[in-house]
Amino acid sequence: xxxxxxxxxxxxxxxxxxxxxxxxxxxxxxxxxxxxxxxxxxxxxxxxxxxxxxxxxxxxxxxxxxxxxxxxxxxxxxxxxxxxxxxxxxxxxxxxxxxxxxxxxxxxxxxxxxxxxxxxxxxxxxxxxxxxxxxxxxxxxxxxxxxxxxxxxxxxxxxxxxxxxxxxxxxxxxxxxxxxxxxxxxxxxxxxxxxxxxxxxxxxxxxxxxxxxxxxxxxxxxxxxxxxxxxxxxxxxxxxxxxxxxxxxxxxxxxxxxxxxxxxxxxxxxxxxxxxxxxxxxxxxxxxxxxxxxxxxxxxxxxxxxxxxxxxxxxxxxxxxxxxxxxxxxxxxxxxxxxxxxxxxxxxxxxxxxxxxxxxxxxxxxxxxxxxxxxxxxxxxxxxxxxxxxxxxxxxxxxxxxxxxxxxxxxxxxxxxxxxxxxxxxxxxxxxxxxxxxxxxxxxxxxxxxxxxxxxxxxxxxxxxxxxxxxxxxxxxxxxxxxxxxxxxxxxxxxxxxxxxxxxxxxxxxxxxxxxxxxxxxxxxxxxxxxxxxxxxxxxxxxxxxxxxxxx
Numbered sequence: 001x002x003x004x005x006x007x008x009x010x011x012x013x014x015x016x017x018x019x020x021x022x023x024x025x026x027x028x029x030x031x032x033x034x035x036x037x038x039x040x041x042x043x044x045x046x047x048x049x050x051x052x053x054x055x056x057x058x059x060x061x062x063x064x065x066x067x068x069x070x071x072x073x074x075x076x077x078x079x080x081x082x083x084x085x086x087x088x089x090x091x092x093x094x095x096x097x098x099x100x101x102x103x104x105x106x107x108x109x110x111x112x113x114x115x116x117x118x119x120x121x122x123x124x125x126x127x128x129x130x131x132x133x134x135x136x137x138x139x140x141x142x143x144x145x146x147x148x149x150x151x152x153x154x155x156x157x158x159x160x161x162x163x164x165x166x167x168x169x170x171x172x173x174x175x176x177x178x179x180x181x182x183x184x185x186x187x188x189x190x191x192x193x194x195x196x197x198x199x200x201x202x203x204x205x206x207x208x209x210x211x212x213x214x215x216x217x218x219x220x221x222x223x224x225x226x227x228x229x230x231x232x233x234x235x236x237x238x239x240x241x242x243x244x245x246x247x248x249x250x251x252x253x254x255x256x257x258x259x260x261x262x263x264x265x266x267x268x269x270x271x272x273x274x275x276x277x278x279x280x281x282x283x284x285x286x287x288x289x290x291x292x293x294x295x296x297x298x299x300x301x302x303x304x305x306x307x308x309x310x311x312x313x314x315x316x317x318x319x320x321x322x323x324x325x326x327x328x329x330x331x332x333x334x335x336x337x338x339x340x341x342x343x344x345x346x347x348x349x350x351x352x353x354x355x356x357x358x359x360x361x362x363x364x365x366x367x368x369x370x371x372x373x374x375x376x377x378x379x380x381x382x383x384x385x386x387x388x389x390x391x392x393x394x395x396x397x398x399x400x401x402x403x404x405x406x407x408x409x410x411x412x413x414x415x416x417x418x419x420x421x422x423x424x425x426x427x428x429x430x431x432x433x434x435x436x437x438x439x440x441x442x443x444x445x446x447x448x449x450x451x452x453x454x455x456x457x458x459x460x461x462x463x464x465x466x467x468x469x470x471x472x473x474x475x476x477x478x479x480x481x482x483x484x485x486x487x488x489x490x491x492x493x494x495x496x497x498x499x500x501x502x503x504x505x506x507x508x509x510x511x512x513x514x515x516x517x518x519x520x521x522x523x524x525x526x527x528x529x530x531x532x533x534x535x536x537x538x539x540x541x542x543x544x545x546x547x548x549x550x551x552x
Contacts, residue, residue: 001062001371002147002293004112011155012114019043020102027099042122044115045101049423054093054101055118056108060128060146060170061089061374065361068372070111072357078104082353085342087414087465088167089127089374090118094421116154121162123153123234127169129177130375133294134383136331139189140197141294142172145226148282148290152227159234163241164249166234167206174494179376181205181214181496182468184251185233190220198222203233203263204255207462211498212252215260217267223287225271228280232270236263297369297384302334306387319394321405321443327390336387338368340380340397341404341412345441348430349415350378359400367393377414379407409446410454410519411437414465418458418475419482425458427475427482427508432456435512440519449519452532455490468492470533471518472499473511484511488518488544489536500541503549514548521547 004012022039025031031039037047044055056071063071071091075083078100084092096104108114117124126146133141149168153159159166171178172189180186186202198220205214221229233251240258242248255263274280313320328337340360343349352360364372364382367389373381385393397403406412413436416422418429433456440446455469466472472487483505490499506514519532521544526535536544 001064002059002143002290008112009109012109012112012116015043015114015116016102016105016109019105023098023102038120041119042116043101043105044118045098046119047423048094048421049419050421051095052098052101053421054096054104054115055086056083056091056093056113056115057118057125058089058091058113058374059125059150060132060143061130061376062132062143063372063374064111065364065370065372067111067113068357068361068364070107070113072354072361074104074107075354075357081355082351083357084348084417085350085352085374085378085380087376087378087416087463088118088125089130089376090125091374092417094417119165120160121164121166122160123149123156123162123166123168126150126153127167127178127183127376129171129173130373130379130381131177131328131337131383132172132373133296134330134332134335134337135173136329137174138172138331139191140172141291142170142178142187142189143294144287144291145187145189145199146170147293148227148287149230152230159238162234162238163243164246164251166237166251168230176492176494176496177375179465179468179492179496181494182207182211182465182492183214185230186214187226192220196222199226199229201229201233203267204252204260205496206250206252207465207467208250209247209460210250210253210256211462211467212256213496213498214252215255215263217260217264224282224284225275227282228274229267229271231280232267232274235270235274236266240266299332300334300386302332302386302388304333304387306334309387309390312391316391318398318403318405319391322394322398322403323390325405325409326403326407330384332384334387336385336390338382338385338390338393339375339407340382340402341406342379342402343406343412343437344401344404345411345437346434347401347437349413349433352380356400356402359396359402363393363396377412379412405443406446408451408453410440410449410452411446412453413437414453414455414469416457416463418456422458422463424461425475426460426477427458427484429456429458429464429473429475432473432475432484432508432511436515439512439516449523450529450531452519453492454515465492466490467498468496469499470536471515473515476505478505482508484508484514486511486514486518486548488541489533491533495533502541502545517547518544 457464487499
């Protein structure tokens with residue numbers, strides 16, 4: 001894990017002091033809300049329906065147990081005892097008082113955390129694979145490049161006032177767990193014919209009002225040139241991105257309008273210009289310095305065969321289900337990756353209480369090298385757990401409602417906070433997610449359905465990534481009444497696709513039955529153990545549409 005140096009700490013401390021003065025001026029009335037808004041957004045403070053909201057950066061989704069305990073303390077002292085993990089691998093506090101925000105920022109700074117660039121028209125928190133450094137088949141730990149991008153982009157004077165917000169994601173395995181193709185820039189670690197590490201670059205992905213899958217504009221950028229290439233993309237965007245229309249200001253619109261080939265040509269021209277100056281060449285010694293922060297833990301020499309775990313699973317059905325659904329293969333024999341579901345049946349997806357955070361910190365200290373990861377699917381992860389410890393980890397998680405065995409199943413939903421919190425939302429998301437998880441709570445039925453991703457957003461801004469859910473649900477407003485539009489066939493992985501709208505929206509009272517109909521239709525059409533997305537790609541939307549609207 002990266003640790004702040006003296007420059008990082010000074011930078012964050014100075015920002016806290018600066019913003020403390022700005023908050024004091026706002027509270028005294030010296031600053032009007034319109035003047036305060038751009039200042040608070042630069043510090044991750046939003047004004048939502050009922051209160052301010054604070055978005056805390058978690059770079060590439062990696063937390064130490066010390067940081068998790070601090071987050072728990074902040075939730076108890078300054079909020080309502082819980083936080084909400086987002087699809088950007090960040091944590092949101094939905095009830096802080098503005099007067100307390102400077103104190104919260106000081107507490108965060110004490111454990112090398114901040115809220116810088118979690119909002120505003122700048123380069124946001126760079127996200128990555130929550131299995132980084134642990135998963136088989138990884139070409140390199142992508143968090144090293146994420147940290148380099150973080151250092152390069154923080155307070156970058158040229159990119160602090162972009163046409164719109166800008167998001168970067170990095171993946172280092174064939175299976176994309178970072179959703180790189182729906183980001184403004186997606187970076188895929190690859191090798192060339194000589195076996196050298198480099199980077200495939202995708203540009204112009206994004207969801208929201210105009211969902212677009214990114215376009216690949218570079219097959220192989222050498223490591224030493226990556227920052228220069230990223231800088232070239234940002235410069236082209238800064239020069240030609242729309243500033244007259246916020247709906248058309250994202251880089252995805254620029255790439256769509258001029259085409260991927262013209263975008264590539266313009267970036268290559270800027271890249272040649274940047275390279276002549278030589279200042280952005282990434283030296284090997286700097287990469288090596290940062291790599292040390294992400295060195296592998298002190299692995300034990302263990303066997304991958306742990307018969308006592310199999311024996312415990314045979315006696316404990318709950319443990320067996322958890323092993324099947326929530327535990328993933330690790331690259332080192334004798335270890336596993338433990339995925340922690342934040343989707344208990346009937347509760348709010350992505351929420352985590354202060355008490356649960358303390359439990360997770362204790363488990364991480366005892367069993368997982370004091371490290372906890374955040375997944376963009378709004379779950380958590382213990383990346384390095386000895387197989388022989390799995391039952392003890394399961395028992396500790398289960399005692400705190402953190403062992404729901406549903407990772408990748410229909411109740412493992414992505415959902416934004418929706419109209420319960422957000423002033424941009426048109427409809428509630430949380431209540432629909434809760435009802436859906438209750439409808440499909442039976443674990444045997446979930447297993448029968450198989451892998452199925454349900455994503456839900458309360459408005460067209462798509463914070464719940466509904467466009468790329470196997471089943472997507474979008475809240476819409478029709479003359480003051482909440483309706484829910486359904487899309488099918490989306491995907492956020494290496495087969496990324498935007499889902500197809502099936503037809504007219506459903507009322508709040510109809511939407512759960514509609515999802516039930518979709519699932520039953522799929523089960524009737526499935527062949528040879530297909531998962532939902534495979535069946536959908538084979539048969540298309542029409543059979544689902546016919547069933548959904550037969551009696552609608």
